[in-house]
Amino acid sequence: MDYRKKRNINQVVWFSTLRVMSFIVVAILFCILGFILYNGASAISWDFLTTMPQDGMTKGGILPAILGTFYLTIGAIIFAFPLGILSGIYLNEYAGKGWIVKLIRMMTNNLGAIPSIVFGLFGMALFVNKLKFGDSIIAGSLTLGLLVLPIVIRTTEEALKQIDDSFRTGSLALGATKFQTIIRVILPMAFPNIITGLILSIGRVSGETAPIMFTAVAYFLPHLPSSIYDQVMALPYHLYVVATSGTDIEASRPIAYGTAFVLIVIVLILNLSASWLRKFFGNKVKTNS
Amino acid sequence: MYSIEAKDVNFYYGDFLALKNISMQIEKNSVTAFIGPSGCGKSTFLRLFNRMNDLIPNIKLEGKIMVKGEDVYSKNVFVDQLRKEVGMVFQKANPFPKTIFENVAYGLRVNGEKNKKKIEQVVEQSLKGAALWEEVKDKLNRSAFALSGGQQQRLCIARALAIEPSIILMDEPASALDPISTLKIEELIFELKKKYTIVIVTHNMQQAARVSDKTAFFYLGELIEYDNTDKIFTNPQKEATQNYVTGRFG
Ligand SMILES: Nc1ncnc2c1ncn2[C@@H]1O[C@H](COP(=O)(O)OP(=O)(O)OP(=O)(O)O)[C@@H](O)[C@H]1O
Ligand SMILES: [Mg+2]
Numbered sequence: 001m002d003y004r005k006k007r008n009i010n011q012v013v014w015f016s017t018l019r020v021m022s023f024i025v026v027a028i029l030f031c032i033l034g035f036i037l038y039n040g041a042s043a044i045s046w047d048f049l050t051t052m053p054q055d056g057m058t059k060g061g062i063l064p065a066i067l068g069t070f071y072l073t074i075g076a077i078i079f080a081f082p083l084g085i086l087s088g089i090y091l092n093e094y095a096g097k098g099w100i101v102k103l104i105r106m107m108t109n110n111l112g113a114i115p116s117i118v119f120g121l122f123g124m125a126l127f128v129n130k131l132k133f134g135d136s137i138i139a140g141s142l143t144l145g146l147l148v149l150p151i152v153i154r155t156t157e158e159a160l161k162q163i164d165d166s167f168r169t170g171s172l173a174l175g176a177t178k179f180q181t182i183i184r185v186i187l188p189m190a191f192p193n194i195i196t197g198l199i200l201s202i203g204r205v206s207g208e209t210a211p212i213m214f215t216a217v218a219y220f221l222p223h224l225p226s227s228i229y230d231q232v233m234a235l236p237y238h239l240y241v242v243a244t245s246g247t248d249i250e251a252s253r254p255i256a257y258g259t260a261f262v263l264i265v266i267v268l269i270l271n272l273s274a275s276w277l278r279k280f281f282g283n284k285v286k287t288n289s
Numbered sequence: 290m291y292s293i294e295a296k297d298v299n300f301y302y303g304d305f306l307a308l309k310n311i312s313m314q315i316e317k318n319s320v321t322a323f324i325g326p327s328g329c330g331k332s333t334f335l336r337l338f339n340r341m342n343d344l345i346p347n348i349k350l351e352g353k354i355m356v357k358g359e360d361v362y363s364k365n366v367f368v369d370q371l372r373k374e375v376g377m378v379f380q381k382a383n384p385f386p387k388t389i390f391e392n393v394a395y396g397l398r399v400n401g402e403k404n405k406k407k408i409e410q411v412v413e414q415s416l417k418g419a420a421l422w423e424e425v426k427d428k429l430n431r432s433a434f435a436l437s438g439g440q441q442q443r444l445c446i447a448r449a450l451a452i453e454p455s456i457i458l459m460d461e462p463a464s465a466l467d468p469i470s471t472l473k474i475e476e477l478i479f480e481l482k483k484k485y486t487i488v489i490v491t492h493n494m495q496q497a498a499r500v501s502d503k504t505a506f507f508y509l510g511e512l513i514e515y516d517n518t519d520k521i522f523t524n525p526q527k528e529a530t531q532n533y534v535t536g537r538f539g
Contacts, residue, residue, distance in 0.1 A: 096346070166383040170445070173341060175373035175452055176399040184399065185385055 033264070040261025043254040049262070053255075056247030057220060062259055064224055068137075068232030069266075071225065072216060073206045075141025080149045081198060087149075088156025093182055105157075112150035117210040119147045124214035138228040140216020147211050148201045155197030159190040192281030199274035203267045209236040219245075235263045290358045292317045292456055292486040293338055298352035300333060302345065307333050309510045311352075315503075317455075320482050322497035322518065323490045325507035325533070331490045334507070335458050338488070339375040340368050356456065373400070376449035380461040382441035384433035384448070389416075389425050392433045392444055396452035411451050419447035420477050439470025446477065457481065459489040463496065475500050494534055498522050506530045 047061055054060030095101040123143025133139040163186050171181040218231040219241055225232050239259045242252040293315040300308035308330050315321050323331040336342045337354050340361060354361050361371050373396070384392050393412040402408055412429075416422040421443040425436070433444055442462060449457055459478075463471040471493075478487055478500045491497050497504055497518065504521040506514045506529070514521060514530045525531045 164383075166379065166381060167385060169341065169344065170379065170383040170385070171395070171399075172344070172369075173339065173372055173377040173379075174396040174399065174448065175369045176395075177369050180399045184395070189386055 036257065036260050036264055039254075040257035040259075040264075043258030044261060048258055052222070053220065056252075057242055057255060058246070058248050058251040059255075062233075062235070062238060062255070062262065064221055064233040065235045065238040065259065066262065067224060068217065068234040069206050069236070069263075071137050071228075071232060072140045072144055072212060072234055073202060075137055075228070076144035076148060076205050077202065079142055079145035080152050080201075083145075084149050084152025085156050085194065088153045088160065089182065089187075091153065092157045092160040093178070093186070108150045108153050112154065115210070116147055116208055117213075119143055120211040120214050122146070123211060128215055133229065135214075135216055135218070135231045136229045137216060137225060137232055140212040140232070140234075141228075143211045143215045144205045144208060147208065148205055151201045151204065152198065155201065156190075156194055159193035159197065160186060162193065163189050192278055195281070196274040196278040199270050199277065203270040203274075206270070207236055207263060207267055209234075209240055212237060235259055235266075239263065290317075291315060291355070292319075292357060293488070294353075294355040294358075295334075295337070296353040296355070298334075298337070298350070298354065300330075300337065300342075300351075301349040302333075303347045307510050308337075311512045313505065313512060313515055315486060315488065317486050318482060318484070319503060320478060320487045320489065320501045322501035322504045323488065323507060324492070324494070324497050324504060325513075327492075329507040330510045331507055332460050335460055335488060335490055338456070338458055339372050339377055341377065343368065373452045374454055375456045375458060376452060376454035378442070378445050378449055378457065378459045378462045380464055382438060382445050382465070384436070384441050384444050386432065386434060388430045389433050389436070389444065390429040393447050393451050395448060400452065415447040415451040416444075418450045418481070419443045420473060420480070421447055437470075439466045439473065442466060442470070442474065443477065446474075450481075454485065456486045456488070459487065461490050461492065464492065471496070494522075494536070506533060508533075 049061060049066065050063050051061035052063055091101065091105065095104075120143060123139060123146065127133045127139035127142050128135060131139075167185050167189065168181055171185045172178070176184070212234055216232055217234045217237040221231060221233055239256055242259065243249070243256045246252045291314045293313075295311055295313045298308055298311045299306060311334065323335065325331055333342065337350065338356060338361070342348055342350075350362060356371065356375060359366070385395065387395070390412055393415050394408050397408050397411060413422065413426075416425060421440060424440060425431075425444075428435075433441065436444060442465075446457075446462070463474045466474065475496060478489065481487060489497075489500065501518045503516065504518045505512060506521065506525075506527075508529055514525055514527050516526070521530060522534050525534065531537075
């Protein structure tokens, strides 16, 4: 009797503590978001999104930064997604359990834990200098691609691992080859999880500054890029520049908040669409396909 | 010629000898039941016939497995072709997350069949063969996951029939089903016997007695006794068999 009461009180204390703590976390998150959105919203206009910067980046728009981030992200996707997905499939479906595979997997995981600035330095050494791409979209894209490659591989592997082996044996027992089994049964089943993981990784790529700082971006460019060997501006770096080393930092405050606003909205949209897609495909797999 | 023939088979998982010197002949268009306590090697032996054991690392086979007179472990056998000849139904129904129609059509599609008419015809025929057609003919485009467990298992049988095998292996196909679904599967086996050679693993003695022509009793990796089913159940030659089929097993 006494004992039960005590347990109840214990539970109440714990739950309340946890509830308060999670409330604090959410509140902090909303403060940050609200602060940026509140300060940035006034800067946002159609012109802001579609024109070049003016007057030493204290006025005008951020079109080149938006486009630059777009190009860099697309480039990274083109490079990293096919390679990463194929590697993930190989590791999970073909490679077996030998020590080489274990080593590769360990290295991939470690690669994912390396600070992004290190990728920036590596990209500069390899793509910019050694391969002589110079500061360019291609060098930046490849560097960003390297950065997300471990994530893509992991995502693919995890998604495939979740598929029960009974589907593989079921398909093989019907005379399907291993390749047919993967293409026709396993990948379609893993697809929702792969795609959501990939979209989240796009969010990561579009917000990174360090990997592109030495490989792709410029402080300011009067023209839009015309080839993949051109330099670009990019949202995260532009934000850094106008917030810390612009010609007139006070005057370019609104631009900085506006840029942060755009960046946050992009990442939010990506994350929301990821969870929406997961739900959408999840239902589809369950009820119909 | 026998449908399946095993000659002096020893089978290892790593160092562990799971099957000990087994020889057996299975006749065409018969139903053979494998019985024996858990872990005695029934599934292992069954999986040798369509080489599903190949998926497990570190295995070793000695002796010969012949399907329709051909050594299935010889170098010039294509495993996927073999598995079209020897279909398999698993303990747990494992339909794909596709429509009912696509589940049955799967074997044809991976076989490269493109003719829509032919596919539709085989799907219908297979679903009828698995006694499922009447229940699903109006919802072929619904997900297979929407079917009951028993229906899913019959769908898996239909899926296996669609590739037109001559042998069907069933590893405890009814162990996860209710009595009525089980009965349906048993009736189905009775029908299928006319066209197919069937090997079924079961822990259900009544089931073995009801559906099979011959019964093989395994114990600790050995084939203890293999004979006509009524003989195994009424007048077994070995004491171990006697004890097992009467439920007096230690
Ligand atoms: N993949 C495997 N690796 C190693 N040993 C295995 C493997 N599969 C089965 N075994 C062993 O081989 C023996 C026979 O297993 P098997 O699955 O064939 O038994 P079974 O008669 O089908 O049993 P059950 O009635 O429980 O299904 C068991 O001792 C089991 O532990
Ligand atoms: Mg078994």
